[in-house]
Amino acid sequence: MQQAIAILDSGVGGLTVAKEVMRQLPQEKIIYFGDTARTPYGPRSPLEVIQFTHQIVDYLLQFQxxxxxxxxxTATAVALDEIRARLSIPVVGVIHPGARAAIKTTRNGMIGVIGTEGTIKSSAYELALRQISPHIQVVSQSCPQLVPLVEKGLFRTNETQLVVEQTLRNLTDVPMDCLILGCTHYPFLTEAISTVMGPNVTLISSADETAREISTILYHKGMLATSNSIPVHQFFCSGDPYMFKKIAQSWLNEETRVTPVVWQVPHII
Amino acid sequence: MQQAIAILDSGVGGLTVAKEVMRQLPQEKIIYFGDTARTPYGPRSPLEVIQFTHQIVDYLLQFQxxxxxxxxxTATAVALDEIRARLSIPVVGVIHPGARAAIKTTRNGMIGVIGTEGTIKSSAYELALRQISPHIQVVSQSCPQLVPLVEKGLFRTNETQLVVEQTLRNLTDVPMDCLILGCTHYPFLTEAISTVMGPNVTLISSADETAREISTILYHKGMLATSNSIPVHQFFCSGDPYMFKKIAQSWLNEETRVTPVVWQVPHII
Incomplete structure (x- = not known):
């Protein structure tokens, strides 16, 4: 099937998924939407995140x-079930793939999870992990300071390293053997997180794992792209297209076409 | 859903999948069939392997x-499509999960595959890998001597190490960065294979990866087990139940109930 895979995120975080889809499924065309005007989603109410997600999905559906x-x-935690119920095409979230990869990886049964306030409050990872393996021990922590750093493009600065250290300090004494990066922005900070957590904690990127599950689902549904031509991806963002393009090109290591989309002010009835 | 997952293999190799299903999906009940009377399948004709696979599936269907x-x-390579077309329940093979994991793992784009003669002759891994990622380089080798060693329970003997060394000698100079264990018997020999291939080649167990994809598919179809009770697994084999039980208990590290099944001599019409 030559139709695109549509990927959405609150901002640039979903680019970590897009990059892995490009690497693991090089024949698939991607249409990406980053809601950079309204990032971060982490501190927002579930109702608001659900509404924003529906809006972006509506926008993306025009590309079939x-x-x-x-x-x-954050959006997966609160909006996945609604979006899935609404659409006839497959809808993939980023929480269950990370949970499954952590269950495959852990040997001591103790798994750490870091995410936004919204994700951690929802207990979505605990629920996903215990649905599959009831006796898994889970230690979660919200890290509200990390997404804004990534959206500013600050991946490897001293400030970033310091914030990551302070944020994860409480987790370093927990005898977990893997830590789920439960926010697609966090793989941008892999080096800093890995330095703090040390070599005995395997980092699970929900982005990498989701790309693999996209591959699994497309295969089982007979929907893999069959063309050998190189796909041309499209990127949309609702905020500053220059910052988005800068981060996207640096992360994806290729020329990126970014189209700005401006949310309309609603009519007052 | 409280129905079992039915797992079949030419012999004890599928126990590597069963063990990972038990670990990654501890709530799921397993019914296992090992066709130890007719192992190995590797040197058999595709027609014969297809016929055997249909027979075992027929046997397993009685358990719903x-x-x-x-x-x-070997059976996945030649019989998966037929079995899948015949049944309304999901049918999972072991080749695509290993292929997807290798694509996720490789950084230099060169992947090795070892398997039985039947698997390697079918080019099933090359096809699966190139369907997803057309420019992957694949180096394959059949290893007909390995399955009989495993079926005899010889996992860590000097003889085994020697046979593995001789078998893989040609592959050690190939600059691959991962090697797919394209036979579910081979994880029994992980230590020996790893010693020969060295630390720079990541071994991909099609067994481990298949367990994870079983988890993915059951989740997406809403078919995960919901009971918290510990499932009681059942094992059937067509050959010597004592050797099967010995290997199963040692590999699974738990008491195993094995029921022998004797294939009937066909009526002459």
Missing amino acids: PKMIVIACN | PKMIVIACN
């Missing part, structure tokens, strides 16, 4: 994608 | 499983 990927953990 | 797992690469 074959699959929707909610590449934002 | 919710999913069939063809935990044998």
Whole structure:
């Protein structure tokens, strides 16, 4: 099938999913939407995040994608079921893939999860993990300071390292053997997080794992792209297109076409 | 859903899948069939392997499983499509999960595959890998001597190490960064294979990866087990139940109930 995979996120975080889809499924065309005007989603109410997600999905449907990927953990936690119920195409979130990968990885049964306030409050990872394996021990922590750093493009600064250290300090004594990066923005900070957590904690990127599950689902539904031509991806963002383009090109390591989309002020009735 | 997952193999190899299903999906009940009377499948004709696979599936259907797992690469290579077309329940093979994991793992784009003669002759891994990622380089080798060693329970003997060394000698100079264990018997020999291939080659177990994809598919179809009670697994084999039980208990590290099944001599018409 030559239709695109539509990927959405609150901002640039979903680019970590997009990059892995490009690497693991090089024949698939991607349409990406980053809601950079309204990032971060983490501190917002579930109702607001659900409303925003529906809006973006409506925008993306005009391109007739074959699959929707909610590449934002906060939106997956609160909106996945609604979006899935509404659409006839497959809708993939980023929480269950990370949970399954952590269950496959852990040997001592103790898994750490870091995410936004919205994701951690929802207990979505605990629910996903215990649905599959009831006796798994889970230690969660919200890290509200990390997404804004990534949206500013600050991945490897001293300030970033310091914030990551302070944020994760409480987790370093927990005898977990893997830590789920439960926000698609966090793989941008892998180096800093890995330095703090040390070599005995395997980092699970929900982005990498989601790309693999996209591959699994497209295969089982007979929906893999069959063309050998190189796909041309499209990127949309609701905020500053220059910052988005700068981060996207640096992360994806290729020329990126970014189209700005401006949310309309609603009519007052 | 409380129905079992049915797993079949030419012998004890599929126990590597069963063990990972038990670990990654501890609530799921397993019904296992090992066709130890007719192992190995590797040197058999595709027609014969297809016929055997249909027979075992027929046997397993009496238990009304919710999913069939063809935990044998040789049978997956030649019979998966037929079995899938015939049944309304999900049918999972072991080749695509390994292929997807290798694509996720490789950084240099060169992947090795070892398997039985039947699997390697079918080019099933090359096809699966290139369907997803056309420019992947694949180096394959059949290893007909390995399955008989495993079926005899010889996992860590000097003889085994020697045979593995001789078998893989040609592959050690190939600059691959991962090697797919394209036979579910091979994880029994992980130590020996790893010693020969060295630390720079990541071994991909099609067994481990298949367990994870079983988890993915059951979740997306809403078919995960919901009971918290510990499932009681059932094992059937067509050959010597004592050797099967010995290997199963040692590999699974738990008491195993094995029921022997004797294939009937066909009526002459």
